[in-house]
Amino acid sequence: MKNDQSQHTPSNTNPRSITRRDILKGLAAVPVLGAFSYAWFRKNNLDEAFRKQMREVVNLTAQPVELAPSIQDGKPIRVGIIGFGIRGKQLLRAAGFPEPSWIDDQIKAHAENRQNTNYQSYMEQEQLNIEITGVCDVFSVYSEQAALTASNINREGSKGKMGKAPRQYKTYLELLDAPDIDAVIIASPDHWHAPMAIEAAKRGKHVYCEKPVSWTVPETYELVKVVKEKGIVFQLGHQGRQTESYTKAKEAIEKNVLGKVNLIEVCTNRNDPNGAWVYDIHPEANPSTIDWKQFIGQAPWHDFSLERFFRWRCWWDYSTGLNGDLLTHEYDALNQIMGLGIPESVASSGGIYFFKDGRTVPDVLHVVMEFPKRDLSFLYSATLASDRSRGKVIMGHDANMEISDRLVIKADPQSTQYKQKIESGLIDPNTPIYSFTPGKKGADGFATATEQYFASRGLLYTYRNGKRVDTTHLHIKEWLNCIRAGVQPSCNIDQAFDEGISAHMSTKALLENRKVFWDADKQLIV
């Protein structure tokens, strides 16, 4: 090797001194860094110019919807709950009172699978400064469960230390008469919503009522009257009101991003017995543990039936079917976004095509609501026997908007508003001109392809920092804040009236097999 005087050898004289050649070779790669900087500068400028132009097209508020601060001062609000079935349990949990067995399950689930952070997220849920002072359920097992859950003030598992148990009431009227109850959560079957809410309002108790607002048309009017007369704070249980993407959607509509909208298409797609209301029958349920007469209430008499008690949604006798249970969620979302109000006419058809289990409510249903003054048609289509996802889509002349937890707006290829920008290539009708992902900070609406993929699988932001906020929790919180502030919440009695009447019109149209109309002057369904 000695004889090989390679030109890479730094110096012939003193191998340790730094020569001009060393400096040249040592710094030879630096110009590449210059090229890199130039390329990077160009790329960033191009990206920024694109964003700037796109912001001119869709200029929605960049910041995510901030969670409203909770009003915590003052005495705890004393809350009673009527109905402790599936939804009642979820509502108490969202209000800060989990069943001890549910906590056990979540801790176990986390131990088995570290990815499951339901427990951690739940424990981060804000405390709402309330007490549960009364519970009522016509099934004694549920009543006991409700009392135990309401006493779980420290959110502990079954071995935890419980607080004072609330009183269990045999009837809802006794609960409503109790002086130590300020407000009531109603999670009974549909045919009991309005009667209970009316009696609560008459006694000046604030009401959080599960949807739909009512089971018959006349009780809807009565409820509105009493709530307004008594000035109580009424919140209907459409927790979708708290969905961030709906707020963005509303802004997009107001800023005319979609152009003229003539058609809204919304859907329900479920494909499992639970989704079709075939709920479990509790082994301890029997005529001696269930107050059957109280369950029946204003419904037509029927002999004791465990199926009817636990799967009441399957019978018109207690239920409002797909119309009241699931159409209302979709309708309320759109009423929130577009301020639809009550439709001028409704047509409906459907049938019992899959769950031929003796039910009387359809498992496939279509409802068409017409809003001629808005040049707008609202189409709802539901199946309980196919899980194929069909979105919630608002179709405009200039763009369409698909809404889920996320929100995606795409320009229409034939748009007038965006014609020039499409021709110039700035807008590609195949890629979103705006997309919103909840929780994303400083959203400018242009997520990368990778982000879109992750977000669509729920891998991004939703879980970010392990924080997932339950919309039902937010909805109850809003109700409580309004009680403390003396104002009405987002899904107030007027919104509830729109929801109730629209659902009743669609049920009437289906059952009477005709198009029904809303007489706005007389405020009557005709």
Next chain:
Amino acid sequence: MSQSEITKNYTNLQTFLLVALRIVIGWYFLYEGLVKIINPDWSSFGYLMDSQGTFAGLFHAMAAKANVVAVVDFLNKWGLTFIGLGLMLGVFTQLALFFGILLLVMYYLSHPPLATITYVMPQEGAYLWVNKTLIEIVTMAVLMAFPTGHIIGLDRFFSKWLKKQ
């Protein structure tokens, strides 16, 4: 084989190609690092959650902890950037190659291209066992075995100073 022996053995073309390879890989690392630094929304969370295969549990566990994700984010952003700078400028080249390989091995293990696995993350090619990450790992190992930082790069000064002492 000592460094000086290797040095003397490179032809001009060999040196040029090895340095070119080092620089393009450096460019690739540097840009990946910088785009992550300037994007306030970037997080390794989605990537970690997308992990599959033998080590998926480990990467999912990392994603489950916000403070771990924060550390992973930091190491990725600045790790990629400094490795990129190191390779481009030929400074601490061997160290940059070592940590670069370490990062790539993590990427490879978190997303192994096994026959039974499909990923959420969009991919621009079809891979089985060998993917671009693995090729890059081997390439960087080659660059470690055939160092050039002390020929074309700031390491040239360091190696001189080291010799002085």
